[in-house]
Amino acid sequence: MMEAFYILFLLANNLLFSVCQNEFVFNGFAGANLTLDGIASITPNGLLRLTNDSIREKGHAFYPSPFHFHDSTNGKILSFSTMFVFGIISGFPDLNGHGIAFTISPTKDLSNALANQYLGLFNDTNNGNLSNHMFAVELDTIYSSEFGDMDDNHVGIDINSLKSYNSSTAGYYPDGQNYFKNISLTSRRAIQVWVDYDGKESRLSVTLSPLGISKPHRPSLSSIIDLSKLFLSSMYVGFSSSTGDVHTNHYILGWSFMLNGSATALDIGMLPALPFARSYGKSKTKAFPLWLIIVLCLVGPWIVFLIFVFIRRRISKYSELMEDWEMDFGSHRFSYKELYKATNGFKEKELLGTGGFGRVYKGMLCRLNLEIAVKKVSHDSKQGLKEFISEIASLGRLRHRNIVPLLGYCRRKGELFLVYAFMPNGSLDKYLHDPIKPVLDWGKRLGIIQGVASGLLYMHEEWEQVVIHRDIKASNVLLDSELNARLGDFGLARLYDHGTDPQTTCVVGTLGYLDPELARTGKASTVNDVFAFGAFMLEVACGKRPFELRARQEGLTLFEWVLETWEKGSLIHALDPRLGENYIFYDVILVMKLGLLRGHPVPSVRPSMCQVMKYLKKEVSLPEFLPNNMRRCNENVLRLMQCQGSENDTFSYASVSSAYSISR
Template identity: 60%
Template sequence: MLANSFAAAFLLLNIISFSASQQAEFTFNGFTGANLTLDDVAYIESNGLLRLTNDTFQMKGHAFHPSPIHFGSTTSSFSTTFVFAIISEYLDLSGHGIAFFISPSKNLSSALPSQYLGLLNIQNNGNLTNHIFAVELDTIYSSEFQDINDNHVGIDINSLKSSRSYFAGYYADDSGAFQNLSLYSRKAMQVWVEYDSQETQINVTLSPIGKSKPIKPLLSYTYNLSTVLNDSMYVGFSSSTGSVHTSHYILGWSFKLNGAAPSIDLSKLPKLPRTTPKDRSKVLDIVLPLASAAFVLILVVFIFLYMKRRFKYAELLEDWEVEFGPHRFTYKDLYRATNGFKENELLGSGGFGRVYRGVLPVSKLEVAVKRVSHESRQGMKQFIAEVVSIGRLRHRNLVQLLGYCRRKGELLLVYDYMPNGSLDKYLYDQEKPMLNWNQRFKIIKGVASGLLYLHEDWEQVVIHRDVKASNVLLDCELNGRLGDFGLARLYDHGTDPQTTHVVGTMGYLAPELARTGKATPLTDVFAFGAFMLEVVCSKRPVEPGARGERIILVDQVLEHWKNGTLDEIVDAKLGECYTVEEVEMVLKLGMLCSHPLPGARPSMRQVMQYLEGDTPLPELSAAYMNFSMLAMLQTEGFDSYVMSYPSTMTSFSGLSGGR
């Protein structure tokens, strides 16, 4: 009898569970009074908007349906639709996106913002134990996840490397033509996510708000989610920001197991905040008498003050610069941002110019403003065109060049502000905290990833021409970001780079530059080799000796390698707190990249494969690497050049022949 009672109770629980899983359904036409679980910076505004991020840097926000959904041991079919909007302070920049996701837990405290979208982190990304399914609306290109661009939709399974992705947009029902959409257009859009458990097919569809659901999905992917999802799972949204002020909104949401998600009543959705200035109230025109001598005097004084103010903020603007408008800052804004370029805002100075910290008056974005003199107007049009092109680079390990301004004899370049300053301060300044090996190795790999993007993954080939520790800046998480593109050159893939002036910094200059005058990806690789040795050893590539001679770091490393004493050249501040295999690999790779013969150096793609451990470093012999860098530099004719230009990072005089 007792056994029968237990059996009946067990059967009843199964029936209840099955019934709940079959009937899991909810609809939110706005979120006023909604019972959601929110964390980090996510909150519900008074008008019912669900705001996942709140205009802050490097933050994340989550919103969950409070109760778990019972998908069953063999995952049930489900359907969800939601309306979202992404509003950035810039029309052509955003960060980082939104994801609808299904997770076994509501605790995502270990997840990271930026490119990890608040879902995963560098340790667990790609782990099968995550049991996470997500559809990402990604607005930043992240090369480490092999993103297709900075405006795409992706299906993610246990990883931010999408299993399937496509450009944001939809297929028109009438013509079948693909229509592009900008995810951060500041306009509301609707997404449908559907899973058919019988066909094991995932469909994702995107459409502008108010347009009926397109017949053809944007993405279709066959995958059995029973291998990913547990019986009991949570559904919700995640979002994160990077270095650009961005707000991510959800306006409405519906979900259903084993059926089509209920329609969202668009007429009940809350309004998005205004993104354009309000119309000014009309003021009646007042005609003042012109006969009054007092009025004439006031008018003259007003014109004098106005012209004086105009002269104070006067800029150099030519007709050809009109097309670069969105990338041009006004001198007035930069003057105010830096408090008039006051000394207490100075971040650094040298032959390259002076760099100031600033806060833009409207957006409140922290920036670094570099002031560089330019007397020659010849070649300026090409130079500005390249500055604007470089401003379109998007990579987490590159300092974002936001734009420029020209005034009289000055060129002002505006960059993202990096709160931790340059890497060389951490290597040589005793007052800075020491970087441990893991931090240094992470910085080396980050800079390598940025160079790979410049050389191979962007629409043009970008040669940086000044890779060194002082041009690697550290963000708030001590990620290395390659900056200072003042000397960079661009050319199309498959074409031959043009001869130009030799610019760069002694110790990082490839020997062939003095002979050919051509900067190539392999000359950047040479500089990166010197950079790797510098980071491991905390020694500059070329240092003065006691008797006036130059001490070449790569020669020192080579000598220690031949003697089997590589540990003696490693920065003593690291002590024994480092991975010997990693340090030796980086030192050997640094020597290989610094080989005087360009053909002997690896490409940046090969360098990344070595650093990530995907490919073992080739066996190197002492005979293969046996060279004297100082002798090579003297042979190639660098001596006279170095004596004249000990550090040529200032070289904007090369405008006539390129930068």
């Protein structure tokens, strides 16, 4: 009898779903009948947990029965409405996973979908296909330029693709006010979402607000969309979420849905609490025995002294620096003690690599179950405090899937530490030049080139400031578990505002990637990154370093060797011979010609990163040019630099650019 009563109580208080087949209500999910897959689960207190502490994983939760959205009388889509409350909690204050999507899908099986930027909805082959018949409202927390994202905190309406049909920065219009108030999707607070579709007007509205605020009358996002051809005869409703390099917990606290009506309001008082909202009871104190008080009075001073000595030594061992400038940066600061334990005391067996910048160690943050790479830099190294601050200021605020995430930093005495997400496949340099490593096929190489180009486009044109990397090379391109390219090491980076001129700076970089224009003017700009990226493209395609030596020890750049190969016959002869016949001829020629064009001695001729992406995506055709024109132009530039460089600081490129012109 009691067991039956408990079951009835559980249904009444935690599920509260309607007996009507066209609607349901979940005020918490304890005992809920949902179809879960991936890493999705239901916590003991009734939270629907779509993702957990795993990285690069996905989770799905669907209502088990399908709904029939088509109106049998006219074929149009019936009105529908859903309301849910979600919360996103990351292990880091400024980094997180890839967000949540409410989806209406023809199937509950999304096992072929990918995690990371694909949100567990699509993969790299079916994204954008009309055959998907997939509808979603994404709550996206990572900027992905390949999908045309507006920022890293937005809500979007997706139709068969992650390139949103319409999107808006996450926020709401408070009733009675004439302004838009932003909402941080990763604020670690519960947020309400309403998705309403008016079948008569074919209008879809998405409304957000913090938990506890009534539904605003004005939606956050609204669009006219005819879903009649998108929806099949039966569709499933549910949620999808995914993580990237940072473990993130995506939670749904409650969910209601109604077909041909307005979704029932959730009972906020019955929703389970997010895990960070804890309550602490009052502690009870007990009286000490008299004899213990006497003993403590006698030996207490000695105990205090020993504790003081121990603490002082402990503090000295883990002492850190904190200065005013650090308050300006939002990156997470780790304690030295935590990094020391994560790397097993910076033991040699954890060493990943060394260089002029210092040493890089592999580590494991046990409390977050997260692999990290810790870059340890000394003040007297080539990369000192000034470069360290630069890296925090730039990489610490960049958010792009082709840029290595900076998780945080630490300073201690004469040492500096940068903490990154660990890239399990290491640097691209090893895959290109280490005979022990497996050969990357052409598809992977082209994907790496496109990934680095996408990251540079974001840095040069799409971020709030212009970021010049100044050290683009294969060893600074890291590969994640899926061999996706991640541009890293921003220790030499420089920032300036859009529309302003970069300041004069010292010439830094790596031989073979350095732009001669930088040596002439002393001003770092995006064209220098363009030059280095041209050398990088040729290196990836040819499998040779940008600067090699002939047997007679004469300097030979890869640019000159490829140009020479082209003049003697065909560019295809410069391709890495390890690829054999497994390549696409048009793509190889495109990459090599683009690499030559981006290494052109006249900066104004080099295409911008936006143009490069259009060429790589084949949205526009690459202009035709001949190798003899390129060589003649290169020789003329060198001759002018030698003749005029010592007489004045500037000279005109007019005479040399006339030998090589393209239409844009």
